[in-house]
Amino acid sequence: MAAVNANYQGALFQAKAWRSSSEANQGKFEKAQEEVGTLKATLARKEKELADSQAELVSLRKGKDDFIDEYLDSKEYEDLIDKHDELLFPVQYTKGWDDALSAVLEKIPGSLTISDFPSPHLPTPLELALAGEVDMEEDDRILDLDHTSPPGQTAGAEDAALHSGEEKEDEEEAVDKAA
DSSP states (O other), rough: OOOHHHHHHHHHHHHHHHHHHHHHHHHHHHHHHHHHHHHHHHHHHHHHHHHHHHHHHHHHHHHHHHHHHHHHHHHHHHHHHHHHHHHHHTTTTHHHHHHHHHHHHHTTTTOOOOGGSOOOOOOHHHHHHHHSOTTTTTTTHHOOOOTTTTTTTTTTHHHHHHHHHHHHHHHHHHHHHOO
16 A cells, blocks of 8 residues: 555645646747747738739739830930941041042032942941040040130031142142043
8 A cells, every 4th residue: 555655645745746847838939929929910011012923013014015106206305316326427528438438429420439439447436446446535536625716616626627629639630630
């Protein structure tokens, strides 16, 4: 009987220890449940933010094409393209050649066919800069900062005007000799 009583007392002591441990863990469990609830609320908020930002992104992507089309039709874009074309394909690089050929045709009709004399390729300032031959920041000719020339005309244009005058005199002498 003493052995049974000892076993009973041991089991009773163990049950009390489990109960106190359970009560202590119950507080920790409730605290952990509160933290889980808080984390679930935070997760729900973050998922809503994510869904909202994804919806906004989808709407922005839909509006992107309209925005691009609007920009491509704007005056700002046209001005940008005009400035780009002035750097890449300025008229003065080919117009002088075409004008010279037209002047010859005016003075001597039928003397040549313009299509037989295409404009020579003269490098533009942008091409020279990209080739590394000219530093655009330091070369006044490219920035049109030659203050001795009239506005809009560089020193190169003055030289061209002088040479075109000499060529006109040579052309007039050739016409006089032919007549």
